[in-house]
Amino acid sequence: MSTKDLSAWNAEFEALDWLESQAGEMISLVERLCDLNSGSTNLVGLERVADILMDEFSGISDTVEKLELDRWNRVDDSGNQTEVKLGHALRFQHQIKAKRKIWLGIHYDTVYGPAHPFQRCHWVDDQILRGPGVADAKGGIVVLLFALRAVTRCLLSNEVGWEVFLNPDEELGSPGASSYFRRCAANFDFGMLFEPALLDGSLAFQRKGSGDFSIVVRGKSAHAGRDFHAGRNAMVRISKLAAKLDELNGKFGDSTLNIGQILGGGPTNVVPDFGMARLNVRVDCPDHQESLVATMRQIAKEINGEDGFSCEIFGEINAPPKVPDFAIGQMRQWVERVGCFAGEKITWANTGGVCDGNKLFAAGLPNLDTLGPKGGEIHSSREFLDVTSLVPRAKLAAGMMLVHGLSPDGLLAST
Ligand SMILES: [Zn+2]
Numbered sequence: 001m002s003t004k005d006l007s008a009w010n011a012e013f014e015a016l017d018w019l020e021s022q023a024g025e026m027i028s029l030v031e032r033l034c035d036l037n038s039g040s041t042n043l044v045g046l047e048r049v050a051d052i053l054m055d056e057f058s059g060i061s062d063t064v065e066k067l068e069l070d071r072w073n074r075v076d077d078s079g080n081q082t083e084v085k086l087g088h089a090l091r092f093q094h095q096i097k098a099k100r101k102i103w104l105g106i107h108y109d110t111v112y113g114p115a116h117p118f119q120r121c122h123w124v125d126d127q128i129l130r131g132p133g134v135a136d137a138k139g140g141i142v143v144l145l146f147a148l149r150a151v152t153r154c155l156l157s158n159e160v161g162w163e164v165f166l167n168p169d170e171e172l173g174s175p176g177a178s179s180y181f182r183r184c185a186a187n188f189d190f191g192m193l194f195e196p197a198l199l200d201g202s203l204a205f206q207r208k209g210s211g212d213f214s215i216v217v218r219g220k221s222a223h224a225g226r227d228f229h230a231g232r233n234a235m236v237r238i239s240k241l242a243a244k245l246d247e248l249n250g251k252f253g254d255s256t257l258n259i260g261q262i263l264g265g266g267p268t269n270v271v272p273d274f275g276m277a278r279l280n281v282r283v284d285c286p287d288h289q290e291s292l293v294a295t296m297r298q299i300a301k302e303i304n305g306e307d308g309f310s311c312e313i314f315g316e317i318n319a320p321p322k323v324p325d326f327a328i329g330q331m332r333q334w335v336e337r338v339g340c341f342a343g344e345k346i347t348w349a350n351t352g353g354v355c356d357g358n359k360l361f362a363a364g365l366p367n368l369d370t371l372g373p374k375g376g377e378i379h380s381s382r383e384f385l386d387v388t389s390l391v392p393r394a395k396l397a398a399g400m401m402l403v404h405g406l407s408p409d410g411l412l413a414s415t
Pocket residue numbers: 111136171378379
């Protein structure tokens with residue numbers, strides 16, 4: 001960055017102080033969004049939240065769209081594949097023909113369905129707001145919205161085009177949005193995602209990959225008294241398989257395999273002919289992704305050679321590991337530099353958690369994915385947001401967008 005650029009940026013950065021006056025507005029929008037349920041499969045609730053978001057983003061966007069997503073191909077509790085309709089994704093674009101373009105995104109669904117007891121926000125003290133989705137990720141949506149509002153007040157905003165994408169299915173693993181991520185990645189210079197920062201405020205650097213699998217074993221039912229030996233007990237077989245798969249833990253670096261659920265069986269006088277295990281696999285690198293999944297499939301497949309049993313395995317690693325490359329290293333330096341201007345020291349941590357940043361990275365879009373506010377205990381009834389982090393994070397995000405507007409060939413030109 002030249003000295004001239006730097007002084008221009010200094011002036012622009014001061015303009016971001018406008019955000020200080022917006023703290024109250026930001027907090028009340030978080031409360032408004034979080035008091036409305038938008039569990040991933042609550043289509044009515046998602047639509048209500050979507051309408052508010054369309055309204056809020058319309059003032060700064062050239063185009064506002066609701067997009068249909070692919071259906072979610074789910075294995076139900078009987079081991080059959082079913083299609084589930086998902087909510088709409090929202091897309092807002094601004095100066096999308098600009099030479100330099102940023103992809104901005106975060107999800108607006110939450111893990112809390114309408115039947116969950118955690119439905120409304122409440123204050124713990126002046127700083128801490130509890131509520132469903134306050135940190136993950138409606139607080140992040142608000143940070144993004146106000147960062148963009150601040151940017152549009154700056155001259156440099158003329159240099160930068162952007163697209164905002166808000167998806168309704170991230171907490172399901174983004175089954176509907178994944179194909180969109182693959183298609184859009186090539187159109188942008190880099191991505192910024194607004195998942196909550198880690199508990200201590202650190203940004204995520206390296207992330208594991210993740211995938212959910214369902215393994216279905218079918219055996220043969222029989223009367224437990226009259227004909228026990230003619231039966232093939234699928235519950236016993238799936239349990240043995242689960243124990244064997246569990247032994248894979250520790251054999252593929254830091255990768256893990258978690259048996260989350262075993263389903264099947266019924267009356268005790270019937271040999272059960274159906275057993276299903278649902279599991280989650282986290283992989284620490286692409287090599288282990290391949291070898292662990294291949295081993296798992298091989299072990300499950302062996303069941304097909306056994307008398308009276310059959311086995312099917314559904315699923316894949318749908319969020320590949322995010323192992324930072326040169327481009328992400330550059331973004332890291334860049335956000336640290338902007339952090340200096342914003343008076344925030346940026347710290348980093350690796351995490352086993354995954355998000356859409358993994359998918360975009362795999363599709364070729366370098367991104368930072370924890371630019372949302374500080375909070376914690378996400379996915380629990382104690383989820384909280386540190387509301388004092390809303391303005392600083394919006395400033396940081398806005399500063400990052402403006403820096404991109406300064407550099408003639410884009411910040412990542414040296415890659
Ligand atoms: Zn989440």
